[in-house]
Amino acid sequence: MKYWNRSLTVLSLSVMLIVAGCGSNASTGNNAAGSNAAGNNTAANNGESAAPGASPTTPVKETLEIRTSFYPMYEFTRHVAGDLAHVENLVPAGMEPHDWEPTAQDMASISKADVLIYNGAGMEGWVDQVVDSATGTGLKSVEASHGIEIMEGAEEESEHGEETHEDGEHAHDEGEHEESGHDHDHGGLDPHVWLSPALAIQEVRNIEKGLSEAAPQYKEQFKTNADAYVSELEALDKEYAEALKDSKRKDFITQHAAFGYLAKEYGLTQVPIAGLSPEQEPSAAQMAGIVKFAKEHNVKTIFFETLVSSKVADTIAKEIGAKSAVLNPIEGLTDDEIAAGLDYIGVMHQNLEALKAALNE
Known part of the structure; x- marks a missing residue:
């Protein structure tokens, strides 16, 4: 890719800073966890949160730095993270994400993060090289579609409708x-799992698990947040089933x-x-x-x-x-x-x- 030579250089230069200060990233912004923006978005707290049960002298990272690959991952993550993280989306608002690639500036932003959350299933063609390059930096990557059965992409035929699979996908060669x-x-492969509310629930649970591993001191809060959002997704799933x-x-x-x-x-x-x-x-x-x-x-x-x-x-x-x-x-x-x-x-x-x-x- 055209960005990788300079991107990897930026990432390499960031390694020493991350190893030395991975736990020092804290947001100073006001709480924006309720933002609905789609690109270059943030959901952050004011840095005043403390880990449940932690003593005043216990050194605890108060705010996770999280980067998400594109809008659904941002939306799911901000609901799970709540005010315990600064969540920033990589793909700008209004941009089609299929062919988006990270610039050197994006790579530098990822290098400062504690967690990178992405959909997977081939949606983000750039993610493997980013994750591989970040080995040893402390960056935790979370594949939201992990464990979901991924379908092959539909191949459009010249005569539509002659043959269809029972699962609703059009036949293909x-x-x-x-x-x-x-x-x-x-x-x-078809990466669009988030368009099924039932599978969106699985993605939210994978994100909850990943964040709990990154910041176990907040595990209970992440679960509470995820449970609340999953209830909304379950209601949405029921609406679809009944209406269709x-x-x-x-x-x-x-x-x-x-x-x-x-x-x-x-x-x-x-x-x-x-x-x-x-x-x-x-x-x-x-x-x-x-x-x-x-x-x-x-x-x-x-x-x-x-x-x-x-x-x-x-x-x-x-x-x-x-x-x-x-x-x-x-x-x-x-x-x-x-x-x-x-x-x-x-x-x-x-x-x-x-x-x-x-x-x-």
Whole structure:
């Protein structure tokens, strides 16, 4: 990658500072744990917290420095960490995270952290080199998707709908991945586990475990915080299950193949126009296949997403006399969404309303 030579130099220069003062990072900012911002965000306390049960003379690090890879990881982490950490997101607001790579400044920021939390499953192509380079610095890395069964990415076919898996994923030919270039960024795996509320709960629990290992003195507080947020996610999961179980139709067309886990969880079938990369341009044959599928199945809504162009979805919608609408993969919030006070659960409620409307037309 174009940044690695200078990035690794910055990281190497930071090692001595980290070894000498890994425990000295403390925030002096006001509490911003409730922030809903999506990029370069922070959730910090004022440095006054003390570990439960610690004596006044016990040297305890009061505030963890945490870096998160992109918005869902930031959102989950800030709920678990509460006011016990300074949480900063790496991918800026409004930026599509699939192809984001850390700059030298980002590397320096990571080098100052106690914990790096990332999704995994191929979402962050840069993370392995960062983690390997940080060996010996005291940086703890937490893979939020650890232990979750990761699905292969959906391979879009020229004739959509001819064959689907029972789990809601569209059928694909594994042998075509390399030739077509699909799923290149993710190694053929679908990383979008956070779009299933049930799997988001597992990610939150993995984050809780990682933070408890990094700061065991706060284990009980992390659990309390995680329990509270998991209750909200469980309610969201129940809403989805109840709202979608009796839908008139079970298939939906989306521009980006990001909703496989959501489809599987609630008995739906995702029919993607493009692959896992949102910049993937479908071929003429793929476009024709989608148009044919939409006409045969009387599809009246074509979903597109935030952060990327809706041109392809709009073109297909116009061709079949349908409308286009947003189904948000929540890979990052836009400035407008931040200004509106939206967060993961808020956007997931919007997604549910959009699905309910499209599946019952």
